[in-house]
Amino acid sequence: MRALAEFIMRGRKQAILVVAGAAALPLMFWLSAAAGSLVLLRRGVNDAIGIIAWALLPALGWWYFGEPRTLMVLLGALGLALVLRSSVSWTRVLMISVALGLLYGLVLGAVFREPITAMAVELQKLMPQVMGGVYSQLADDERARLGAMVAPVLTGLIAALLQLVSVLSLMLGRYWQAALYNPGGFGSEFRALKLPPALAFGLLAAMLLGPNLGLELAMLTPICSVPLAIAGLALVHGLAKQGGLAGFWLVGLYVSLLLFMQLIYPLLVVLAIVDSLIDFRGRKARKNGAGPANGEG
Known part of the structure; x- marks a missing residue:
């Protein structure tokens, strides 16, 4: 490529x-x-x-x-x-x-x-x-x-x-x-991509409430899920990088996504929403001792 x-x-x-x-x-x-x-x-x-x-x-x-x-x-x-x-x-x-x-x-x-x-x-x-x-x-x-x-x-x-x-x-x-x-x-x-809580929960609200606001707005549910799913993938990539995991695990994720779309895709959406509040990558970095100086000084 x-x-x-x-x-x-x-x-x-x-x-x-x-x-x-x-x-x-x-x-x-x-x-x-x-x-x-x-x-x-x-x-x-x-x-x-x-x-x-x-x-x-x-x-x-x-x-x-x-x-x-x-x-x-x-x-x-x-x-x-x-x-x-x-x-x-x-x-x-x-x-x-x-x-x-x-x-x-x-x-x-x-x-x-x-x-x-x-x-x-x-x-x-x-x-x-x-x-x-x-x-x-x-x-x-x-x-x-x-x-x-x-x-x-x-x-x-x-x-x-x-x-x-x-x-x-x-x-x-x-x-x-x-x-x-x-x-x-x-x-x-x-890997640094993370949606702010307001945006993540705004997308979630649009997904859940859209069909109730009008039948035509039911299309909001799949459309609003796309940013959340991509943010979920970014989270997994970031955690894999911080954990030093081999690329094999990420390949396994994408294969699983293709084979079990109905299960993995919603899971990525949920992970992105939870990460907007908890910030898994930031917590892991602080736990590993990475500070503002990136470990220097």
Whole structure:
């Protein structure tokens, strides 16, 4: 991956080739977004805009043929890159990503309303089997409300996935930038990521209360979970670094996340919320005797 980053930064033609070429290929929009983020983070808007414009051409072509994800993720990741470049704050990036996820949800609801509605109808048919006896005990109005929430939640899940891809594309671009110009910088940034209590509990409140404020706001639940899950991953990485654990354990975490998503993902969300109050990494550092002088003096 470092070799690809070096190729992108070798010159304007090389950057255009990767950014535009990846945008033109099916399911490679994340690479285009990551490459564009790298160029923007390193060179700034004025130098990057001429390169990114070439990626917009195939992205607009995909949109014309009914595939908006390429353009959405590309513009979303670049927008987050601007926030990171100006603020150097991953916390701010994650919070802006919530607004980005909501925007994705609105676009998906407009472009894919019919397919999402059809999927929601099929999922509603499976509810009696999935929920078992619990579904039969619900009142008619509760069943109707539950059925009406399926489409917004499904839209939110898809939007949250695109939101996550946008953030991960930016992270890849930032990792490339650090690998080329500041080795180890991205790792330090990511491991230090911790959401303040007000933001963490605000996201939790939006997740829990959103469906009660309106059916369409049910999409807030998956969208608001993304920053918390990423903060949970940052916590695990930070504790692994402080504990001197081998990379094998982190690989095991990601494999478990893929295999047991329903269990590990909520656990990461809970860890991020608890860490916003307890600060596990700070406690461990103080316990190990790391003070303001980093052990010196």
